[in-house]
Amino acid sequence: MYTRHDDLANFIRIAQRLFQAQALPAAARQLAVKVFERIEQPSDDGRRNSQRYPACDLLDSALAPLLDDPSDLGAAARAIKSLEASIGWQRRTSGSNGSDDYVAKHVHGMICGPGGMESRYDVQLGFSLLAPLTRYPDHRHPPEEAYVLLSAGEFWQGNGHWFDPGIGAGLHNPPNSPHAMRSGTTPLFAIWCLLV
Numbered sequence: 406m407y408t409r410h411d412d413l414a415n416f417i418r419i420a421q422r423l424f425q426a427q428a429l430p431a432a433a434r435q436l437a438v439k440v441f442e443r444i445e446q447p448s449d450d451g452r453r454n455s456q457r458y459p460a461c462d463l464l465d466s467a468l469a470p471l472l473d474d475p476s477d478l479g480a481a482a483r484a485i486k487s488l489e490a491s492i493g494w495q496r497r498t499s500g501s502n503g504s505d506d507y508v509a510k511h512v513h514g515m516i517c518g519p520g521g522m523e524s525r526y527d528v529q530l531g532f533s534l535l536a537p538l539t540r541y542p543d544h545r546h547p548p549e550e551a552y553v554l555l556s557a558g559e560f561w562q563g564n565g566h567w568f569d570p571g572i573g574a575g576l577h578n579p580p581n582s583p584h585a586m587r588s589g590t591t592p593l594f595a596i597w598c599l600l601v
């Protein structure tokens with residue numbers, strides 16, 4: 406039988422609190438309540454993605470500004486670092502308007518979800534990491550999703566307008582709504598969750 410590792414349980418508790426911050430839109434907080442209800446039940450089919458990608462090497466520089474932070478943002482950064490060896494990495498290779506080199510300059514870390522540390526199909530909890538000056542392609546997907554930012558970063562939600570929610574704040578993408586993100590001169594790091 407699968408037993409959840411304490412480091413993962415710790416990260417989940419911290420992420421659950423981050424997704425209830427008042428700085429998030431109400432729809433993001435409401436989605437997160439449902440996601441974390443499901444995550445309470447550990448589940449793993451053992452099909453973790455084993456490949457690492459070049460952008461994984463940006464993890465330390467992306468998290469460095471938060472490692473000494475006494476808030477939950479710092480706790481989240483330290484918890485993610487503790488999970489690094491068990492994260493399931495993946496990349497997007499389709500979509501429009503991405504910067505020329507976006508494939509090499511981004512990576513997603515799946516923690517709970519398909520191919521992740523806890524590989525499962527009912528929820529997704531993980532993060533996106535973009536190298537500086539990277540524009541991730543426009544895309545959409547049926548599950549709605551919520552983000553919490555651990556860095557600076559800009560987001561687009563189909564209306565031509567880019568905005569930076571701010572560290573510790575976030576956004577909500579309704580089902581099938583087009584969206585994208587881009588980094589400035591520092592790496593973009595954002596935790597997301599989806600209800601599948």
Ligand SMILES: [Fe+2]
Binds near residue numbers: 544550
């Ligand atoms: Fe998305």
